[in-house]
Amino acid sequence: MTGKNIVGIIFSNAYDECLSELTGLRTMGSVPFACRYRLIDFALSNMVNAGVEKVGVVTKSNYQSLMDHLGTGKPWDLSRKTEGMFILPPFSTADGSDNGNKMASLKGIMGFISRSTEEYILFSDCNSVLNIDIEELMEYHSEKGADITLVYKHGQIPSIKNVIVMDLDADGRASKVAVSPADRGEVDYSLNVILMKKSLLERLMNEAISLNYTHFEADLIQRNVGSLKIYGFEAKGYATTIESMQSYFKTNMDLLDPKNCAHLFDKSRPVYTKIRDDMPSIYGLGSSVKNSLIADGCIIDGEVENSILFRGVRVEKGAVVKNSILMQGTFVAQNSSLNCVVTDKSVVITPSKTLSGAENYPVYIGKAIVI
Amino acid sequence: MARKVECIAMLLAGGQGSRLGILTKKIAKPAVPYGGKYRIIDFPLSNCVNSGISTVGVLTQYQPLELNDYIGNGSAWDLDRMNGGVHILSPYQQIKGTEWYKGTANAIYQNINFIDRYSPEYVAVLSGDHIYKMDYNKMLEYHKEKGAACTIAMLEVPWEEASRFGLMITNDDNSIAEFEEKPKNPRSNKASMGVYIFTWSKLRQYLIDDENDPDSSNDFGHDVIPKMHANGEKMFAYLFDGYWKDVGTIDSLWEANLDLLNPKVDLDLSDQSWKIYSRTPVAPPHYIADTASVQNSMISEGSQVFGEVEYSILFNDVVVEEGAAVKYSIVMPGTVVKSGATVQYSIVAENAVIEKGAVVGQCPEQMENRDDWGVAVVGQGVNVSEGAVVAPKAMVDEDVRKGDK
Numbered sequence: 008m009t010g011k012n013i014v015g016i017i018f019s020n021a022y023d024e025c026l027s028e029l030t031g032l033r034t035m036g037s038v039p040f041a042c043r044y045r046l047i048d049f050a051l052s053n054m055v056n057a058g059v060e061k062v063g064v065v066t067k068s069n070y071q072s073l074m075d076h077l078g079t080g081k082p083w084d085l086s087r088k089t090e091g092m093f094i095l096p097p098f099s100t101a102d103g104s105d106n107g108n109k110m111a112s113l114k115g116i117m118g119f120i121s122r123s124t125e126e127y128i129l130f131s132d133c134n135s136v137l138n139i140d141i142e143e144l145m146e147y148h149s150e151k152g153a154d155i156t157l158v159y160k161h162g163q164i165p166s167i168k169n170v171i172v173m174d175l176d177a178d179g180r181a182s183k184v185a186v187s188p189a190d191r192g193e194v195d196y197s198l199n200v201i202l203m204k205k206s207l208l209e210r211l212m213n214e215a216i217s218l219n220y221t222h223f224e225a226d227l228i229q230r231n232v233g234s235l236k237i238y239g240f241e242a243k244g245y246a247t248t249i250e251s252m253q254s255y256f257k258t259n260m261d262l263l264d265p266k267n268c269a270h271l272f273d274k275s276r277p278v279y280t281k282i283r284d285d286m287p288s289i290y291g292l293g294s295s296v297k298n299s300l301i302a303d304g305c306i307i308d309g310e311v312e313n314s315i316l317f318r319g320v321r322v323e324k325g326a327v328v329k330n331s332i333l334m335q336g337t338f339v340a341q342n343s344s345l346n347c348v349v350t351d352k353s354v355v356i357t358p359s360k361t362l363s364g365a366e367n368y369p370v371y372i373g374k375a376i377v378i
Numbered sequence: 379m380a381r382k383v384e385c386i387a388m389l390l391a392g393g394q395g396s397r398l399g400i401l402t403k404k405i406a407k408p409a410v411p412y413g414g415k416y417r418i419i420d421f422p423l424s425n426c427v428n429s430g431i432s433t434v435g436v437l438t439q440y441q442p443l444e445l446n447d448y449i450g451n452g453s454a455w456d457l458d459r460m461n462g463g464v465h466i467l468s469p470y471q472q473i474k475g476t477e478w479y480k481g482t483a484n485a486i487y488q489n490i491n492f493i494d495r496y497s498p499e500y501v502a503v504l505s506g507d508h509i510y511k512m513d514y515n516k517m518l519e520y521h522k523e524k525g526a527a528c529t530i531a532m533l534e535v536p537w538e539e540a541s542r543f544g545l546m547i548t549n550d551d552n553s554i555a556e557f558e559e560k561p562k563n564p565r566s567n568k569a570s571m572g573v574y575i576f577t578w579s580k581l582r583q584y585l586i587d588d589e590n591d592p593d594s595s596n597d598f599g600h601d602v603i604p605k606m607h608a609n610g611e612k613m614f615a616y617l618f619d620g621y622w623k624d625v626g627t628i629d630s631l632w633e634a635n636l637d638l639l640n641p642k643v644d645l646d647l648s649d650q651s652w653k654i655y656s657r658t659p660v661a662p663p664h665y666i667a668d669t670a671s672v673q674n675s676m677i678s679e680g681s682q683v684f685g686e687v688e689y690s691i692l693f694n695d696v697v698v699e700e701g702a703a704v705k706y707s708i709v710m711p712g713t714v715v716k717s718g719a720t721v722q723y724s725i726v727a728e729n730a731v732i733e734k735g736a737v738v739g740q741c742p743e744q745m746e747n748r749d750d751w752g753v754a755v756v757g758q759g760v761n762v763s764e765g766a767v768v769a770p771k772a773m774v775d776e777d778v779r780k781g782d783k
Contacts, residue, residue, distance in 0.1 A: 042663035043679070081453075265665060265682065272662035282658045286647035287414030287678035287691070289639070296672055300663045303415070303679055304648065315663075319648075 010058025010141065014125040014205070016116070017050045018109060020067040021132040021199070025167055025250050028371045029351070034066065036133040037073040038255075039334050039352070041262055041271075042302035042317050045076050046249070048280045049138065049271075050131040051083045051092075053200075056276040057141030059129065061090035063119055065112050067097050076281050083279050095119060109169075109223040110215065117212060120205060128205050134167075135198040136258055137246035138271050138278065147240050148202050151179065154235040155207070155228065158200035160242050164191055165250040169224045171197035173239050181237040184229040186222075198242055201228075207235075244270035256349060256369045259315045259332050263298055285318050293324065309339065317352075326356075330366065348372065381461045383496040385518055385575075387431045388489070389422055390482055391506035392439030397627045400757040400775040401727060406438060408506035409445040410631070411710050411728070413638055413647065414678040414691045417448060418625060420656045421511070422504045423455045423464070428652050429514040431502065433462030435492055437485045439478060442468060454657040467492060481596035487585040498578050503598065505572035509634050510622040511645065511652055517616045518575055527580040527611035528603065530554070531573035531618050543569035544599055546615050554613045557604060568615060571622055574598065580611065621645040628773075632725055632753045635691045635708045639674050659694045659711070669700045685715070693728075702732075707739065719762075723751075723770065727758040736762045736778075740770040 019036030029038045036047030047064070054062055062085060066073060079085075080092030098115050120128065129141065139158060148156040157171065164170060172194045174183040188194075211227050220226035228237065245267045249255050262268045272278055285304025290296060295310045304319040309326035316322075317334045323341040331348040339345065340358040347364035351374040356362070360378055364370035372378065395407025402410060408419035419436075426434050434457060438445055445466075452464030467489050469478050479485035486493075486503065493501060500521065502514055512531070521529040532546055545566045547556040558565065584602050588594050594601045607613055621644045625631040637643040647654055661680025666672055670683040677683065680695035685702035692698070693710045699717040707721045712729040715721055719732045724739035732738060739754035752771030762768060765780040 263665075265667075268662065268665065277660040278662070279660055284653050284655050284658065286654070287676045287693075288664070289648075290672045290675050290677065290687075292674045294673070296666045297670070298668045299666050301666065301677075302663045306648065 009145075010054070011060055012125050013054070013057075013059045013061075013127045013129050013141075013145075013202075014120070014123045015050075015054040015059045015062040015129050015131065016120075017047060017054075017062060017064045017131045017133065018112065019047060019064050019070065019073055019133055021109065022134045022167055022249075023069075025134060026252060026255055028252060028373070029255070030069065032069060032374060033072040034068075034070050034133070036064070037070075037076050038133075039317060040136070040255075041259060042300050042315055043283075044278060044280045045073075046133040046136065047073065047076070048278055049136055050133055050200075051085070052276070052278045053131070053137070053139050053141055054129065055083045055085065055279065057145070059141070060085075060087065061093070061123060061125060063093045063095045063116060065095045065116060067112060070094075070096070078281065082281050093119065108221065110221050110226070113212065113223065114216065117209070121209065123205065126205060128203055128208050130199065130201040132199040134249040135200065135246070136249060136271070137198060137200075137242050138244065138273050138276055139200065139242055139246070140276065144200075144202060144240050147179075148238070151238050152236060153180075153238040155201065155203045155231075156238045156240050157181075157197045157228075158242050159195045159197050159239040160246050160248070161195050162193060164188070164194050164196050165248045165254075166191075167248070167250045169222075171199075171224050171228055173197065173237070175239045179238050179240070181232055181239060184232045184237065186224045186229055195239055195241075196248075197239075198246060198248060200242075244273070252349070252369065252371065253367055256332065256347075256366075260313070260330070262300055262315070263313060268300070283318055291324070294322075309341075323358075332369075351375075354378070380495045383433050383462060383498050385431055385500040385502060385514075386433040386435070386462070386493060386496050386498045387422075387426045387502040387504055387514070388486055388493070389419070389426075389434055389436045389504050389506045390485060391419060391436050391445060392442075392479055392485065393505075393507060394440040395507060395626060398625075398631065399628065399773045400755060401628070401631075401725070402441075403775065404441055404758070405444040406440045406442060406506075407626075409448055410625070411693060412509065412625065412631070413635060414676045414693055415658065416654060416656045418509065419445070419449070419506045420455075420654050421509050422506055423449075423457070424652075424654045425510075425512050425514060426502075426504075427455050427457060427655065429512075429518075431514060432457060432459055433496055433498075434464045435467045435489060436464060436506070437467050437479065437489070439469060439485070442466070448657055450657070455655045462496065465492065481601075482598045483585060483588050483594075483602045484596035486581075487589050487596070490582060490585065493578065493582075501576050501578045501581060503574040503576065507626065508572060508622060508624055509645070510571070510618075511620060511649075511654070512573065512618060512622075514573070514575070517573070517618075520616050521575045521577075521614070524553075524614045525612060526575075526614045527577050528606055528613045529575045529616050530603075530613070531571040532568040532615045533571050533618050533622050534567050535569045537564065537567050540564035540567045540569065545569055548615045552615050552617070554607065554615055557607065559599065568617075570599075571618060572624075573618075574603075580606070628725065628753050628755055632708060632723075636689065636706065638676055638691065639689060661694045664692075664694075667700070670698075685717070706741075724754040724756065724768070726756040727760070729759045730756050731761045732756070733762060733764040733766070735765045736767070738762060738768040742770075745770065 019034040023030040085092035173181040288305040291308035302318040308324040309322040325342040327344040336353040391408040457464035545558040664681040667684040684700040685698040701717040705722040718735040755773040757775030
């Protein structure tokens with residue numbers, strides 16, 4: 008099995024509600040992340056790095072910024088004559104069956120899936136941040152003779168809906184699957200990178216439609232734990248699920264540890280994104296920058312500490328930015344001070360303003376707001 | 379037949395740039411890295427695109443591999459077009475035999491067929507080794523307004539440097555009265571920038587005549603331009619005021635890089651309306667550690683700084699370890715400066731390793747004899763061993779061990 012045999016399906020809107028502030032104007036997939044990326048870059052790059060040549064991006068709502076980001080798919084080498092990237096907008100069905108969940112989205116794209124000649128399907132959500140070797144996953148899948156393989160992480164169960172939690176035996180096979188169990192604690196939970204045969208998906212979907220099943224996680228996965236061989240594949244290195252503004256903040260900050268950064272941006276599996284053609288960043292005389300990740304195009308004359316600066320951010324002399332995430336084009340004027348702040352794109356902080364949040368509750372400032 | 383184009387550009391990119399020494403051992407001068415993420419050729423190419431010239435022929439001859447690879451299909455500059463776009467033009471075999479490009483004029487002559495495909499009214503001839511931002515379209519308007527056969531862009535240079543340039547003496551209407559090539563006692567400070575616009579029908583004839591002249595060295599500056607002038611063609615100078623630098627020597631390359639850090643220098647790369655495009659490497663954001671100190675420097679993506687960086691330009695994926703110092707230097711992609719090493723007043727090429735405690739270059743103030751001072755250059759992939767010293771002005775393209783120099 009090679010990547011050529013796989014058609015990738017990315018749900019760009021899944022879990023939008025977890026980051027309601029950031030997804031007000033965009034999809035989860037187009038949420039800016041780690042200085043120069045959008046969350047969908049990780050899902051796309053994982054697939055492309057394994058040789059996947061056909062990717063469908065499922066969209067539901069607010070996907071203008073996503074389309075702007077993806078363009079023709081060229082940065083991911085997915086602008087092709089044959090195959091490549093397909094944006095799959097929703098159908099507006101007369102029977103109103105599109106109630107917005109994953110199953111309904113899948114129903115809408117079964118035509119795309121059936122027409123694909125690839126043997127396997129690989130699903131991915133955008134709120135899982137991980138850099139994973141899909142080739143290894145494929146090998147594991149065929150080695151185990153699995154019907155469905157889910158990439159999982161061991162850790163605190165994320166507080167989002169429809170989390171798949173597995174009890175794995177010594178071989179890695181799921182003996183029990185729970186969906187959003189009530190008890191919290193350390194478990195093996197799915198990062199929603201799921202591999203299965205296309206023919207199996209088609210069979211399960213037909214069954215689901217005829218029996219009026221409506222729940223992807225419960226009806227397609229959990230219900231079949233006895234009849235199908237469902238396996239878990241552990242994500243090594245840095246992997247996380249973004250479940251809230253708090254965890255979005257933390258996930259960004261985690262990258263200030265060079266170890267995490269090296270895992271997520273593994274040089275053998277690069278993460279691709281849209282190019283903006285900015286100059287390298289300029290550090291002025293008298294500036295002070297500590298423990299920060301900084302993209303191209305910034306001009307820094309002030310003080311920056313423990314922060315994530317996206318492309319084209321300006322920090323004027325006398326301004327202090329600490330523990331903050333400043334998205335593309337944020338301008339911090341002189342003598343202003345920010346602590347635990349997340350600014351969306353093109354925010355302007357005029358001179359001598361002080362804004363401070365807490366680590367577990369960062370202050371969010373919406374797109375293009377002038378303070 | 380391609381669609382007719384008003385003006386096409388021919389970019390002379392075949393030069394070796396021998397004064398750049400080991401930096402151009404394996405690459406042509408236009409492919410030399412500059413400014414933290416660019417290569418010199420990005421400037422004329424971006425100028426073309428920003429000026430609305432979307433048909434560009436790039437004439438290559440010396441070590442073209444890396445340059446061809448870099449330009450690719452031109453998509454980085456939006457020059458992958460249905461009609462026109464960027465074309466690499468190398469010397470080719472003809473029925474009468476194979477010929478290298480004998481000179482700049484001959485290079486264009488050999489590609490008359492390429493130019494004729496687009497039946498342009500005008501042809502811009504540009505050199506691929508200068509750093510500047512210029513709107514060629516304004517110059518073209520000027521050329522048309524004057525009804526010129528040839529317009530040459532010129533720049534007023536400081537009088538004391540004028541004798542290094544090809545100079546023009548102009549009449550009141552800016553028509554060109556006389557040329558002077560690197561005179562000892564300059565009578566003008568108007569230097570040619572190596573940017574020409576020709577009316578194609580005129581130039582075409584002069585190129586053919588020049589080729590048929592056995593005494594010609596087939597060079598624009600030496601042969602074609604003087605000939606046009608002697609024949610009384612309408613030739614005008616177009617005054618450009620802005621940043622322009624010929625990065626022909628190690629010192630000027632070093633200076634041109636550090637100019638980016640000087641707020642007084644008029645070269646703003648952050649201008650969104652006149653972007654300089656380049657092939658952007660795939661690299662994560664750069665990281666400045668707790669232990670780092672960065673002053674007046676430019677740093678590109680993928681780099682990691684744990685040490686001290688001052689008045690320097692770091693390209694992508696450079697690592698400066700804790701306790702290392704990089705001062706007044708240009709460090710190209712993938713180079714590692716290990717802890718305790720010092721790199722000062724130097725240019726370090728790609729993928730070099732400066733081991734612990736090594737010292738590259740010297741500060742001019744600490745020289746016994748200032749005349750011995752110069753920018754030190756470490757070549758591509760060179761390993762400078764623990765405790766080794768690379769003297770100022772030295773150029774090393776082989777590994778350096780302790781006590782070697």
